[in-house]
Amino acid sequence: MNETIPPKEERMTALNGLGSSRKRVEDARFTQGKGNYVDDIKLSGMLFGDFVRSPYAHARVKSINTEAALAVPGVHAVITAADLEPLKLHWMPTLAGDVQMVLADGKVLFQGQEVAFVVADNRYAADDGIKAVEVEYEELPVIVDPFKAELEGAPVLREDIADKKEGAHGPRRHPNHIFTWESGDRDATESVIAEADVVAEEMIYYHRTHPCPLETCGSVASMDKVNGKLTVWGTFQAPHAVRTVASLISGIAEHNIRIISPDIGGGFGNKVGVYPGYICSIVASIVTGAPVKWIEDRMDNLMATAFARDYWMQGKISATKDGKITGLWCHTTADHGAFDACADPTKFPAGFMNICTGSYDIPTAFLTVDGIYTNKAPGGVAYRCSFRVTEAAYFIERMIEVLAIKLGMDSAELRVKNFIRKEQFPYQSALGWEYDSGDYHTAWEKALTAVNYTKLRQEQAERIEAFHRGETRKLIGIGLSHFTEIVGAGPVKNCDILGLGMFDSCEIRIHPTGSAIARLGTISQGQGHATTFAQILASEIGIPAEDITLEEGDTDTAPYGLGTYGSRSTPVAGAATAMAGRKIRAKAQMIAAYLLEVHDNDLEWDVDRFVVKGAPERFKTMKEIAFASYSQAIPGVEPGLEAVSYYDPPNMTFPFGAYICVMEVDVDTGTTEIRQVFALDDCGTRINPMIIEGQVHGGLTEALAIAMGQELAYDELGNVITGTLMDFFIPTAWETPNYQTDYTETPSPHHPIGAKGVGESPNVGGVPAFSNAVHDAFKSFGLTQSHMPHDHWRVWKIADRLGLHD
């Protein structure tokens, strides 16, 4: 082989590997409407199931009469808890160690709760059947405020466990109390705070909202009674875990269950949970012998499947007079709704809320979280964030602002003074985490310079003067945020879900002609895995990304993994991909050595080939090696070129970023206009800058929604009052501002390629940036804290309370 070898650069470019802004391979089908979502699945003889849902937030179910419904043309079956009971399927385990009713068993505990499942020829007949089911309810007193759940005379919500003094996460002090979780040193923290020069105290509420993916949840279950195999297509963010759970609760052997997550139209945490609809479609398929589809409509989705946040965080932060933080204390009251269905690793009932020391070197800290039952839908999922990390980041970034006010100090400066310094990494936090790497000061400086912070503060001061002179009714808010995430759950030693370790996996097969297929235990919901994971592999094994097919989501073919949420795909499955690639390369090296008649150690890797050291004209490309592995008998080496890697990460990764938002706030109308959003992210090694930018834009837009208006609101009777997209805020292009993005790159020291995950950073960092901007606008008028969402009337109310309308 004496052709001239193209220059290294050229060959690297041809691979489209790490660092390439390769276009998303998924987009061709999505933009042409050729995606294959759950609702696109149509099987012969398929029936449709839908729910009778409770109109009440709390009521006893006196009777359910299905007779009239069964008489409706096209209706095949009406399933109630009584039908599920003999199968022991009327209740199901939740991801948080609690149990949840699949169908109302004697009472209902939230509006929209599933009461009966009507199976019919199609959606239309099912809805006719639903209207014909007669349910007799007796209304009960409702708890919507978690602070009232333990008052004397409060109704007991969960009669099934009323007497249980011990829950999945320790002692319960009241029937409506779920758990108390503690982290850190109570005594030390309380004494530091008692003795501190300065203490700021505030209640920070992160309101209830909902991930609201474009595609709602749904499933198609098909029980093949001939071969005993159950296939379920569904909107699952963790298909393997669903298979195991389905097997454990149904008694169907795991090899007889096949779970398929087809294209998923956004998850954002909403599709991590296990829902009654999945169970009912399976049971209905077993009962009727036909495939059964269940798909939520938008109102069902908002009302019944997993919400996010709803954390009341009482905080105290102490510092020296000159602004060195000495201690942080937080007590959180967590509204979990009617069942504890939070999606958290088992040992972390409040997720990673104990990352709430944020980006700061806080020597002493203490956190308690009380989980409380109320008459609201269950959930508490990580909406575009790692488990409770957005809550934690919002809490600390608000507390920093509150402390700065108390100190009379600029909050940018306060941050600089307290950031964990570069040389302190790996850093042991007071609440037990080891931050892997970071360089906060550099990122922060870059951000302040980019927005010209000093000049902005000047402009703000001038505006305030003009306001006082009566020349304007608009104020300027400068929202600062420096967040640290904890993602990539996680090390099996402390992270599991229902006992399943949170490792992930990748299996690679190189085909004889040098192209490849890789399968992963994760599942893309828009993140672009097929694009980015092929890039990781391209760089590892020297095969162009275009020649690598990525497959996820079919439990019959993909290796076992815990799925995609909590920014874990790149940190965990991405690492597995790199490691499997390295196994391929190791074997390829042996084959190349044999073909080139040299010792393994005489070869070196050069982008897409092994080259004999010191003899660059002697090489074997990966393509040649692949063919040889299938065509030649190589002594001591098995034929073929395949590898599998199961990766148990040694630690979490800690992406961070510096975000700044500049906002105009109209004190009369409560309207806000975003002038500038600057977002600097450090997600370690950057696999595909274009995808990172897309993820940041999307995440910022969700953060904007949450901070500025998106809310799952209930009235005092427990009725959902924001149950449609008219009232539940999803920004359109019109409401979405321009984003200015930037980055620094601090690779994770323990990840094979140094990547940390980015999909969720913009939500984690964005919410405090937007919210702090609103607060900042009113700071000089005396505002310290006002709860989100900052929609028009709430902003107006701030101004009103501060006397700006007098």
Next chain:
Amino acid sequence: MIPDNFEYHKPNSITGAISLLSEWGDDARVIAGGHSLIPVMKQRLTDISHLIDLKDIEELKGISISNGIVKIGAMTTQHELIQSEELAKTVPLIREASLQIADPQVRYLGTLGGNVANGDPANDMPGLMQTLNASYELKGPDGTRNVDAREFYEAAYFTAREDEEILSSISFAVPNGGYAYEKQKRKIGDYATAAAGVLIEVENNICKTASIALTNLSDTPVFCQNAVKILIGNKLDEPTIQEAVTACVDASEPVADVRGPVEFKKYVAGIIVRKAITNALARA
């Protein structure tokens, strides 16, 4: 979110539609763009067993302007209102208001007739038509009659239209002077938190004619009679404008909902009315 069964009719004349309405009475409903009706049907909040689609009735379409009178067929879509250059030239207020309704998708289908006939206090066109002092032509089994927009609305979803009547067209005189439609909403596609239509004609520094109506600030649109009286015949200086704004706010009776509490809505109503008056005055 699936409507109950219904029979679908698509007559091609007004008389055809009226006879279907007479035949099926309370069980029948006409459908125009469907953007208010279909959501209600999907939630099964109404019992409709006969749906009479007006789309094929040519007599209900079109915009004509002659002798200072604008006549718009009920089935004219909001999109068509925006597209009409002639209308934009003679009554720019219509385009200004229409562009603030919902979003383009809704406006492609939503009609002027459906918007004003619906009786939804959140709809923008009823207030707009009160500002323009428009007259609605109603056709029923007993013939044709006209009702002023300012007299048409009785309560939320209750109007002067009889069940067997069709609202066939809307007419009004081309207004003189300055105009404005101001609306505060939470986002694109949202109904008003508060909105106001204003027309003002000024001659020799004195307000000659004026008209103000509010949207979504009561269970019907609010024609602000008192405010108009305050303006007409006076110099529009700051105290007069303030007095008129106060009169408008006093005439409003908003209810608390997810858009905010009453005191907020009243306050914003004042801001919006003031903006509308200021803008109209600047154009007068």
